[in-house]
Amino acid sequence: MPLPAALMLTVATAGAWAAAAPPRGWWPLLPLGVAMWAVALHGRPLRARLGLGALTGSVFYGISLLWLSDFAAAGYIAVVVLETGMLALAAAVVPAAVVGRWSGGWWTVPAALVLLDAAQTAFPFGGFPLPALVLSQPDGPAAGAASLGGSLLVTGVAATAGVGLAALVITRGRRRLLAVAVAAVLGAAPLVAAAAVATSxxxxxxxxxxxxxxxxxxxxxxxxxxxxxxxxxxxxxxxxxxxxxxxxxxxxxxxxxxxxxxxxxxxxxxxxxxxxxxxxxxxxxxxxxxxxxxxxxxxxxxxxxxxxxxxxxxxxxxxxxxxxxxxxxxxxxxxxxxxxxxxxxxxxxxxxxxxxxxxxxxxxxxxxxxxxxxxxxxxxxxxxxxxxxxxxxxxxxxxxxxxxxxxxxxxxxxxxxxxxxxxxxxxxxxxxxxxxxxxxxxxxxxxxxxxxxxTPYARLGDPPFLALSGLVLCAPALLTARRRRRIAGAGHHTPTEDGI
Missing domain, CATH: 3.60.110.10 (Carbon-nitrogen hydrolase)
Incomplete structure (x- = not known):
């Protein structure tokens, strides 16, 4: 995608997430924004991903945290800059490319956003989760996963729906069908499992x-x-x-x-x-x-x-x-x-x-x-x-x-x-x-x-889902390394772009 189009998608993403946030609560706009963000980041080098993430954050947090300016303009600016930096880092850890069947790391976007939500509950000053993406989802179907995996799984399920939409644009042929099917299964499975959970x-x-x-x-x-x-x-x-x-x-x-x-x-x-x-x-x-x-x-x-x-x-x-x-x-x-x-x-x-x-x-x-x-x-x-x-x-x-x-x-x-x-x-x-x-x-x-x-979440807390998100983000690099070993073992040489 040409860079100007990616910039427009990035701004649209920020607007969608701001409209999804309380008090508006238009929850479908979170996965829609994730879809646009994944498409905009797809195939971009590290510097471009950082820039697109920073643009998303400056618009999104600039809008959704505007209420802070009633207290102190300097504090508002400082928080927006800090949160923007965290979102830019989330964009940076989404891999640019992977060798083999899954070209591009766009499908790791949910894991990056899960780790962003987790980071906001811990940093700075013991956590500042007021702009967390999950707060847009109480009325959405993804909230059904909360008893199983808490707010991190809710964010992951909603974002997985978004990358399922992105797959319609990024992939082709049978890979498109497979990508959409995988996203649907990964998004629905936690909801089905959580439905069986009940307190007394x-x-x-x-x-x-x-x-x-x-x-x-x-x-x-x-x-x-x-x-x-x-x-x-x-x-x-x-x-x-x-x-x-x-x-x-x-x-x-x-x-x-x-x-x-x-x-x-x-x-x-x-x-x-x-x-x-x-x-x-x-x-x-x-x-x-x-x-x-x-x-x-x-x-x-x-x-x-x-x-x-x-x-x-x-x-x-x-x-x-x-x-x-x-x-x-x-x-x-x-x-x-x-x-x-x-x-x-x-x-x-x-x-x-x-x-x-x-x-x-x-x-x-x-x-x-x-x-x-x-x-x-x-x-x-x-x-x-x-x-x-x-x-x-x-x-x-x-x-x-x-x-x-x-x-x-x-x-x-x-x-x-x-x-x-x-x-x-x-x-x-x-x-x-x-x-x-x-x-x-x-x-x-x-x-x-x-x-x-x-509930399972009350027993286990966040660690299993933090570990899973970290593993998903590492998967592209592992796939790349495995592909390289296979090529080297076959005696062939294929130039590739490194994943980040």
Whole structure:
């Protein structure tokens, strides 16, 4: 393909992936974009693949991460450049050519994108998976593979469908039919296997999820904590009867020092006694120059009987990496005056309704945090969160998409509570049972299934699929070496282009 056409396909790929991302969620555009990307990269030398990957990333991340510019233009540019570099590297590891029947390494694109998704959950600063491709797939058929192989397999299945489409353009004759058939089998097999996976039901949970509403687009340092508390408890006062659980959002109670004995403690304890129900509330406690971010459980008699402190903090939101160095160049105190303390302990709350898994806000983007909660015995997953700082709906929509993927990965219902949205109740199959509107007060009262047992993904995690992706990327080089040995053994010499 001429280079100008490849450049146009690359830009189209970026546009398709941006349209597939939350909140739009047009999931068919992910495999379509993969097909265009594979065709554009096919047969290109290393430098060209790097350039096409960088162009894809600059357009895709430039669009999908635009919400970051509301915080700091320099930070937005830095993240876009970093993520673009990672996508360019993914393009670079797609081989240019292979000797023999499979000319070109276009069919390794799914493996490269799987490794990209994995890298985004680990780097930088412990991971930044908000632009991950998998978040476009909760409504797509590929999400059915989540219980078998997690988000990495979901990405792989969706991308395999894309290279199946690319095969219609790249290959010819019987090879075209074979390539399409192989892509169809590889894409469908995980879905068939995952369909046989089921966790075990152990009753239902009558849950009340509280959203107090209020203004959006304000950083925590510019808000009145008492107003936040008042709005959440005003909505909680509308709860009738005695639910099995009441869930309030992250950062509802703010205290100087431990929450015990404060006015907020007394108000939540009174609510728990009035409803004769356990209440889980997000609490922020000052501790010297730092603070603690916890989900605290009040029992029906008003006592505090459980606590989980957030372990995976938000970089540049809850702490500043390299704070002392960066503060020599810019003012950070006005936006993030204190760093959060890293929590310890298991992501589980033992309640009268049974063991409840809990992850706080940003942690729902990381399967390892949810895996800890589920393997410890959590029958339902609680996600108290706070995305009120963001003006647009991208981050709240990303959190809901991540929660839906986590529900399918681990076979658990998910209850998410946010001060200004989105709050949601999600079934173990990823369907959204109820969802609030942004900025509006809301009370979601839903009965969700509780489950026990572990899915294959909960048992195995990501390593098998990381290893498989690495093997697929190495396969072209192995095929090339094998072909060369056969030619050398036959006493012939055939010039070839090396695979990368």
């Amino acid at each position: 039901p152990v009753g239902t949970l009558d849950a009340a999820v509280v959203q107090g509403g209020g203004p959006r687009g304000l950083r925590a340092v510019f808000t009145d904590p008492k107003e936040t508390t008042d709005r959440q408890l005003a909505v909680a006062s509308r709860i009738t009867g005695s639910p099995d659980l009441v869930l309030l959002p992250e950062n509802v109670i703010t205290s100087r020092g431990p929450v015990a004995g404060t006015a907020g403690d007394a108000r939540v304890a009174a609510l728990a006694r009035e409803l004769d129900a356990p209440v889980v509330v997000g609490v922020t406690e000052s501790e010297g120059d730092a603070f603690r971010n916890a989900a605290v459980l009040w029992s029906p008699d008003g006592r505090r009987t459980g606590r989980y402190e957030k372990e995976h903090r938000v970089p540049f939101g809850e702490y500043i990496p390299g704070r002392k160095l960066l503060e020599t160049f810019t003012d950070l105190t006005s936006l993030v005056p204190r760093d959060a303390v890293v929590g310890r302990g298991t992501a589980l709350l033992d309640s009268p309704a049974g063991p409840l898994g809990v992850v706080v806000s940003y942690e729902v983007l990381f399967a390892d945090r949810v895996r800890e909660a589920v393997t410890a015995g959590g029958r339902v997953l609680l996600v108290p969160t706070n995305a009120s700082s963001y003006v647009t709906e991208e981050v709240p929509a990303i959190e809901v998409a991540a929660a839906r993927i986590r529900a399918r990965e681990f076979g658990r219902s998910v209850l998410q509570a946010a001060p200004t949205g989105y709050s949601a109740a999600i079934l173990p199959d990823g369907r959204v049972l109820a969802r609030s509107e942004l900025g509006e007060p809301a009370l979601l009262r839903e009965a969700v299934p509780m489950r026990t047992g572990l």
